[in-house]
Amino acid sequence: MPLIQVKDLRVGYNVYEGLLKVLDGINFFVERKEKVGIIGESACGKTTAMKAIMRILAKNSVLMGGKILYDGNDILRMNDTQFTEIRRKKFSMIFQDPSAALNPVFTIRQQFYDIIRYSSNQRMTKDMIHERAVELLKQAALPEPERILDSYPFQLSGGMKQRVNIAMALVSANELLIADEPGTALDVTIEDQILRLLKKIVEERRISIILISHALGTIKHFVDRIYVMYAGTIVESGPTEKVFKNPKHPYTQLLIDSVPKLTGEGVPEGIPGIVPSYLNPPHGCRFVTRCPYAMQVCKEKVPPSYEVEQLHYASCFLYDNGENGKDE
């Protein structure tokens, strides 16, 4: 049984103009000890899906359906005491926006000590807590841990805040670590170091990781399997090598083409067309408005997931060969 299995998850947000229907029935799973990656355009719902797993969705969110099974139990229907145990000792998340994840009016020391205390089983002395904090900051490639602990968030650079966040997330990651863009504010040498650290932690603690990154190069080198999201849907999934070598969904193909290359002159212009509004998303495939291969059926029906090669799935009618695709 997978560690996490998300089934037909639907999440929306209430805004002034109405309901934004963001996640449109997504399915994915994470095996124990597996490294899974999620890629996809800004605003496609990656963070929303992760926040659903952590049960920290915004107040204006609406859960419209679906399940998130953890060892067979639905996280979304657990009571608070049950879930608090998970949050204290099992799951943790590195947040995309490190400034928003840190409280501006407390020092890093105050915030870090609280987290260590909260997640610990036994009573820890102040010295033990301090030692643990320093060790984690050092592991996260941060110099001068004492100075960092004394600082308020505004006294740290963007990348330093991000590494503080990573160190804090390591405290309670004993089964699942969600890393939402952990490298965005870091230079490549430090990002490299952080990814090696995450890999080591995942292996040593025998835990699973979900890595979200816009840096396709990073994803390619880190994860075992990837999911590609577009506008609140999962359009492709499969073993990393296969998806990069042989991308099947038109969106994945265009996404890989729009990475600026070391070899090329000029930044690729991205995918033409506009992302559909979540207020009135298309009825059929959500990519239909930008897809160079759009057909009539794409406007009418939601494409099921087709197995295009072994363990490699694409939700696209181009791969409909008469047999019915299956919903994973």
Added chain:
Amino acid sequence: MPLVFSMTTEKMERMSEPILIVENVKKYFNTARGIIKAVDGVSFFVNQGEVFGVVGESGSGKTTLGNMVVGIYTPTSGKIIYKGQDIAKHAKERPKWLKKDIQIVFQNPASSLNPRRTIRQTLEVPLKVHMPSSNIAERVDKLLEMVDLPPEFAERYPDELGGGEKQLVAIARALATEPSFVVLDEPTSALDVSVQGKIIKILMNLKKRLNLSYMFITHNLSLMSNVADRVAIMYLGKVRELAETRDFFLNPMHPYTRMLLSSIPVITDEEEKLKPKRIESMGEIAGALNIPPGCSFHPRCPFVMDVCRSVDPPLNELAPAHFCSCHLYTTSNNAYDKYKK
């Protein structure tokens, strides 16, 4: 365009004074644990119409440097000369035309917009201060159009926008006052590649159309190789290499630069071939509170020599317009040549 015309404009550009000259600028912060040398003697210039790229490790002082140019911080010492005037002071003491003329797009789109203001209200603030006589409502619409956002976005709140859209609003806000110089602090690092491409295209078009100059801060080297005219690389508060972009990527000199270039995660085999031979990141990473003596990179440098531990190398011009601060090029030895591809 007739050849003669393009040649003369190019020549004129080269002859004109740089729009910004930064001279031996320092910024030290006093804290309970000691002095943090965030920027420690940095010099460079930016030509009119140029994209000047700043890359460097996290915590090397890039944001602090950008903040001094816009006047969020006052330098501890040094000169910042903009259009011929020394402007090394806080924004509060700067004349109004100057505040209008230099703008910044912050590292983090999410936290740089006020969540309680609609996009229209956000864009109105600089307009009311700097161009009170203009038709403000019309100007807001124009600004949104300039960054390719639909007009109905004006009435939305930041929470209701995606990350890329927020960054476009931040760019529109920076352009509201019709500046001529914009500091772009990691304008796309929080965004995915397809949105990044769109934003870069918009930024480059605006630069041409409005005759802007950019100081472009990023740690994304692939992006840098595609947008900047010249690149400076910073390490613990100092510039360690400065060159024209082509040169910088074809002939990187400083070991840190080579380390950066060799660790870029790429997705194609052709790119893999372009990268220098891999240099593993090793050693303790130092901080700005206890900067290592001599060359501050020496604890992580695979080519370290005795002299590096005590003497800080100067920034020398080793090839035309290619500056590098490293003892490998000032002492006679061939340790480095062995590692060259």
